[in-house]
Amino acid sequence: MVDHSLDQLPVAVIGAGPIGLAAAAHLAERNVPFVVLEAGDTAAAAVRSWSHVQLFSPWEYNTDPAAQRLLAEAGWQEPDASELPTGGDLVKQYLQPLAELPALAPHIRYGATVTALSRLGIDRLRTAGREQAPFVVRLADGEELLARTVIDASGTWRQPNAVGANGLPAHGEQDAAAWITHGLPDVFGADRDQHAGHHTVVVGAGHSAANTLLALAELADAAPGTSITWAIRSADPSASFGGGSDDELPARGALGSGLKMLVDTGRVTLAANFRTHSIRRTGDNQVELISTQGGEQSITADRIVAATGFRPDYGISDELRLELDPIMSAPRALAPLIDPNQHSCGTVTPHGYRELAHPEPGYYIVGMKSYGRAPTFLMLTGYEQVRSIAAALAGDLESAQSVELQLPETGVCSVTAGGEAIALRLGLSKEEHEQLLHVTAKYLGTSATAADAVLSAATELGIDHTAALQLAAYAADQFDAPGATGC
Template sequence: MVDLTPDRLPVAVIGAGPVGLAAAAHLAERNLPFVVVEAGDAAASAVQAWSHVQLFSPWEFNTDPAARRLLAAAGWEEPDASALPTGGDLVKQYLQPLAELPALAPHIRYGTAVTAISRLGIDRLRTAGREEAPFVLRLADGDEVLARAVIDASGTWNQPNHLGANGLPAHGEQDAAAWINHGLPDVFGADRDQHAGRHTVVVGAGHSAANTLLSLAELADTAPGTTITWAIRGADPAGSFGGGSDDELPARGAIGSGLKMLVDTGRVALAPNFRTHTVRTLGGDPGRDQVELISRGPDGTEQTLTADRVVAATGFRPDYRIADELRLELDPIMSASRALAPLIDPNQHSCGTVTPHGYRELAHPEPGYFAVGMKSYGRAPTFLMLTGYEQVRSIAAALAGDMEAAQSVELQLPETGVCSVTAGGEAIALRLGLSKEQHEQLLHVTAKHLGTSATASDAVLSAATELGIDHTAALQLAAYAADMFDAPGASGC
C-alpha cells in the first residue's frame, strides 16, 4: 500500500538538464525525497544536441552553488571560472559528474517521458481536497509516479518556433521539413555537407542566428561556393548586434561585433523585412534540389529567396499539454506565469536586466506545481542558466519550509557594462580555437601595427593576417577592436 503522506512522497523533477539537476541538488541538500524523470537516455540530452556550440557566458555563470558543493565533496575539480565552455564541456565536466553522484544517481529515471500530470483521483474541475491530493505523473510506458510537488524543468528544445512570421507554420513548411534545420546546426561537423559549397538562408535575429551566421562565414573560407543570406523580419538588424564592446559578457559582445562585420562587408547578404509566408520545394531531393522561401508583407509585397538549406533560428516555445489537467495561470502573451511575465518581457528586458525571482513569481493556482528554467520563460528568449539555478534554490527552500531563504531571492546577472579589450579579444580568440598564448601574441603584434594603421581595426587585421589567422577570423577581431576603440567600423577593412 502506498503511503500518501505528503512528507513521505517525493518531489518530482521533470528533466535532467542543467536546471533539473540543480533542483535535484538543492532537494538532496535539504534531505527532501525526490525523483527525476528524464525522457532521454542520459543526463542533459538537449545540451548534447548542441554540444559543438560555445557558450557566451563563462563557467561562473553556468554552474549551480548546491551542485558545486555536492561535487566538491566528491573531489570534483572545478573548471576555470573565466573559461568559456562548449555544450559538450558543460556535459562532460559538470552535468554528467553531477548526475552520477550517489546523492542523485539512484533517484534519476532515464528513458522516462511524462505524458500527463494530474491530481490523484481529481480532475481540473474539482476543488474540494485538491491541495491535499498527491500529483500523479503518467509516463509513456504506462507507469505512474506520485509526488507531493512537481518541478517541471522539461525545457523547450523539442518545441521550436515555426518559420512563419505570424507564429504559424509557413504554408508548405511541413512538406519542406527535410530542407530545414532548427536550432544550431553543427556546420563544421555532422551538418557540414549540408552547407559546404551551398547557399544557406538563416531566418531569425537572436544569438542562435548570430552563432550560425558566424560559423557559416568561417566555413565559407575553406569551402568555396558557400554563400549565406540572413533573413530578418525587421528593417534594421542593429538590435541583433547587442552591446558590442560594452557588453558585460565579452563573448556575447564579440558575437554582435562579428555579425555586424559580416553584414557590413557583404560576407552575409541581408534580407530585411522578410516575413516568411510560404516555403516551396523545387524538387524532391533535399541533398540536390533547392527550396524557395516567399515573404509577403502587410501590403502584399512579395520577396523570394532560393536556398539549398534553411536554418530556422526562430527560437522555441513551451509545451504545456502535459499539464492540461492542472490549474495554470499563463500570461496570454509570454506563456509564462502571470507574475513572472512582466519581469522577462523581451520588449523591456535583456538577459541581464531580469528582476530576481523565485517560488512566488513561479507559482500557479495549482499549489505545488512550478515550471522552471527555459520553460518558465515561455516565449521570451532571454533566459540564462544562472536564473534557473536561483529559481530552484528558492523553490526547494519553500518546499522545505524555510520561507526566509525562499523569499530571499538574490541574483547578480551580467548585463551591459564596461569590459576590457583583452577580455573581449579572448572571447573571440577562444571561439576561433586560439590559445591564450596565441591571443597574447596577437595583442603584441597589434600594438606594433597601431602606429602605422589608420584605425584599430586595421591594426588587428594586419596582425591577424601576419599570424596566419583566416580572413573571416581576422575581420571578426578587427570588428571588435574597432568597437572597443571607437574607431571606424570594420566595413572599411
C-alpha cells in the same frame, strides 16, 4: 491501505538538464525526497545535441552553488571560472559528473517520458481536497507515479518555433521539413555536407542566428561556393548586434560585433523586412522562401536554418490549474519581469517560488520553460529559481523569499577580455592572443583604424580571414568609439 499522504511522497523533477539537476542537488542538500524523470537516455540530452556550440557566458555563470558543493565533496575539479565552455564541456566537466553523484544517481530515471499530470482522483474542475491530493505523473509506458510536488524543468528544446513570420508554420513548411534545420547546426562537424558549397538561408535575429551565421562564414573560407543569406523580419538589423564592446559578457558582445562585420563586408547577404509566408520545393532540389508583406520577395536556397527560438509545450499539464500570461506564456507574476521588450538577460529581477507559483498548489515550471516565449533566460536565473523552491519545500521560507541574483548585463568591459573571448572561439591559446595584441600594436601607428591594425596583425600571423575580421570588428567597436584612446 496505501498511504498517500503528501509528506511520504517524493518531489517529481521533470528533466535532467542543468536546471533539473540543480533542483535535485538542492533537494538532496535539504534531505527532501525526490525523483528525476528524464526522457532521454542520458543526463542533459538536449545539451548534448548542441555540444559543439560555445556559450557566451563563462563557467562562473553556468554552475549551481548546491551542485558545486556536492561535487566538491566528491573531489570535483572546478573549471576556471573565466573560461567559456562549449555545450560538450558543460556536459563532460559538470553535468555528467553531477548526475553520477551518489546523492543524485539512484534517484534519476532515464527513458522516462512524462505524458500527463493530474491529481489523484481529481480532475481540473474539482476544488475540494485538491491541496491534499498527490500529483499523478503518467509516463509514456503507462506507469503512474505519485508525487507531493512537481518541478517541471523539461525545457523547450523539442518545441521549436516555426519559420512562418506570424507564429504559424509557413504554407508548405511541413512539406519542406527535410530542408529545414532547427536550432544550431554543427556546420563544421555532422552537418558540414549540408552547407559546404551550398546556399544556406538563416531565419531569425537572436544569438542562435548570429552563432550560425559566423560559423557559416568561417566554413565559406574553407569551402568554395558556400553562400549565406540572413532573413530577418525587421528593417534594421542593429538590434541583433547587441552591446558590442560594452557588453558585460565579452563573448556575447563579440558575437554581435562579428555579425555586424559579416553584413557590412557583404560576406552575408541581408534580407531585411522578410516575413516568410510560404516555402515551396523547386525542381532543383532546393527550396524557395516567399515573403508577401510589403511587396513580394523570394529567396532560393539549398538549406534553411530556422533560428527562430522555441516555445513551451503545456500539453502534459492540461489537467492542472495554470495561470499563464496571455502574451509571454510564462507564469503571470513572472512575465513582466522577463518581457524581452523591456529586459535583456542581465536586467531580469530576481525571482523565486512565489513568482513561479500557479493556482495549482505544488506545481512549478522552472528554467527555460518558465520564460515562455522570452529568449532572455540564463542558467544562473534557473539555479536561483530551484534554490528558492527547494528552500520553500523544506520549510525554510526565510531563505526561499530571499532571492538574490548577480547577472551580467550591458556595461563596460575591457578589450582584452573581449578579445580573449573571440580568440577562444577561434581556437587560439592565451599566448597566441597575447602575441596578436603585440603585433597589432606594431601596426597601430600606420593603420587608419584599430580594425585595420588587427587585420594586418592577423594576416601576418596567418589567422583565418573571417576570424581576423571578427576580431577586427570587436577591436573597432572598442577603440574607434568617440573619445577612445589607443592600446
